[in-house]
Amino acid sequence: MGAVGAAGALPRPGEVGRIRAGSGAALPVISAIPTRRKVVFLTIDDGWEQDPGFVRLVRERAVPITVFATRDAVEARGVPDPGAAGGRYVGAGKWAYFRELRDLGVPIEDHTLTHPNLWNLGPAAQRTEICGAAGVIAGEIGRRPALLRPPFGNYTGTTLRVARRCGLSAVLLWTASVQPGGKISYQTPDKRLRPGDILLLHFRANLARDFRILLDKIERRGFELGNLDAYLRAARVRLPVASVPTAPPTPAVPSATPPA
């Protein structure tokens, strides 16, 4: 097994355009990565369904993914996402499942505590949702999140200010979502994968199976999977130094080994 922490295509010098916050906005809002290279990025949201086969797949194929975890989904509290209804693994591994992904180099990012529509919340309630989730993730995963994905993609100027005060670096949206069965639903009229696209999936039952179909589809179209953290850094998004946890250390050669 190679260095899974560095999975995915890395940007070439000068390849990635600069990402900036919009005028007056507290943080950049990102729906795609500015590149012409045929590279796309995979993100997976919520956390209701914790299919163990998916962790194996990420490990075996060293797939670069970024996870946006919602506390209530991971801990199987509240009302499950309809997409998880009748599933086999609802809340099965709680945070341990995400620690397994973390150990494969997967960043675990902020998707709020209860998955509300932030359009309906004032600053204090947004702060509870966003900063609260950042704190839970820091405690359970051992690394503070750097990115926020607002539920349903709905955010306000307040969301950006609150997220920045919680120590987050950017809001990450998406260009296309992937349905059960690996079918891609585009938000753009031309219905094609484009360089820099960010794809959204959910932790659903059968995620491993759907994911294999998707990976093959992406490969057939001549696209690579990119390392999102490295691309965001190349786009000069200000991320914390240790955004991606290092892969578990390989056993060190004992320094006191006597010469053979």
Ligand SMILES: [Zn+2]
């Ligand atoms: Zn969600």
